[in-house]
Amino acid sequence: MPEQISDRSRLRGDCSHCFGLCCVALPFTASADFAVTKPAGKPCLNLAADHRCRIHTELRWRGFGGCTVYDCFGAGQRVSQETFGGRDWRTGSPEHARRMFDAFPVVRQLHELLWYLTAALGLPAARPVHAELGVLLERTEALALGTPGELAALDVAAHRQDVDVLLLRASELARAGVRGRAKDRRGADLMGARLRGAGLRGASLRGTYLIAADLTGADLRDTDLIGADLRDADLTDADLTGAFFLTQPQVDAARGSAGTRLPESVIRPVHWTAAVR
Incomplete structure (x- = not known):
């Protein structure tokens, strides 16, 4: 190639x-x-x-x-x-x-x-x-x-x-080899959902509606995020290590903090600030 x-x-x-x-x-x-x-x-x-x-x-x-x-x-x-x-x-x-x-x-x-x-x-x-x-x-x-x-x-x-x-x-x-792989939520309507600290590792979130969802501290490692709508989703301290198909526009549309862990393929938005809890 x-x-x-x-x-x-x-x-x-x-x-x-x-x-x-x-x-x-x-x-x-x-x-x-x-x-x-x-x-x-x-x-x-x-x-x-x-x-x-x-x-x-x-x-x-x-x-x-x-x-x-x-x-x-x-x-x-x-x-x-x-x-x-x-x-x-x-x-x-x-x-x-x-x-x-x-x-x-x-x-x-x-x-x-x-x-x-x-x-x-x-x-x-x-x-x-x-x-x-x-x-x-x-x-x-x-x-x-x-x-x-x-x-x-x-x-x-x-x-x-x-x-x-x-x-x-x-x-x-x-995702097949992810231990303790979470249930797939492909295309699910999770707008405004309370998912603080949720264990979503290895799940498919393809096309999932996560608008304004609270994902504070959620485990999103090794998830498939292609097409997921993350507008105004709170990713404060969430772990997206190894998440794939995540694009910069998705990250830019969400909210996060200095503690949010992102894959190397995207850049931490400048408008993200450490959230006060």
């Missing part, structure tokens, strides 16, 4: 090499996450001429918390610099801008899949499916390198289904 494909550092957003695509291509609606409504294809009112956010350090208290938990997985710089060769949407024709805005969410989905596939290849217990995972990873990388026309015609949902089958198998293999 080519080293550049297995390197997850390139699957992190680099705004300095992007034309502010997430601030233009994507729509958002006035809500607790966004102070205003903006349609797709219209620049955010906070986007400066240099493609930087005018209120980047003030987003949370200015009502744009949704921006702080978004990650393009590196799709922004790829579309800006590779797919469109560094040609700014501001300087091209309206058709050029439209094609760029259409390509961005497609590549973003593919880059998210690259993140998961690379994570699965890092699970020693999933070795029986490593070869198949490697094939799908290279295929996904090739799709992300497509032309604007190829990206527009791509059935991302169908490709995601193929990837999901193998990710599920990798998860099962990785």
Whole structure:
């Protein structure tokens, strides 16, 4: 497997090499996450001429918390610099801008899949499916390198289904050897649940709704967290060591403390502070 494909550092957003695509291509609606409504294809009112956010350090208290938990997985710089060769949407024709805005969410989905596939290849217990995972990873990388026309015609949902089958198998293999493995809660509605100190080690929490759940001190080691909704979940002093398929947006959307133990694949959010109990 080519080293550049297995390197997850390139699957992190680099705004300095992007034309502010997430601030233009994507729509958002006035809500607790966004102070205003903006349609797709219209620049955010906070986007400066240099493609930087005018209120980047003030987003949370200015009502744009949704921006702080978004990650393009590196799709922004790829579309800006590779797919469109560094040609700014501001300087091209309206058709050029439209094609760029259409390509961005497609590549973003593919880059998210690259993140998961690379994570699965890092699970020693999933070795029986490593070869198949490697094939799908290279295929996904090739799709992300497509032309604007190829990206527009791509059935991302169908490709995601193929990837999901193998990710599920990798998860099962990785969790099979966990001693005292907890009951799977895949897709469960645990919004606001009181799970303080809960023993969830080795459980599947794929697609589980954990919005505003109290997971203080919970044991989340070796859990599968793909697609789990952790918005406003309290992870204070929780142990997520070895948890896999956890993304930066999920962590950024939750609350935590200096005592929260995280896998090395994610970065501790700067807005987390030690909780006082």
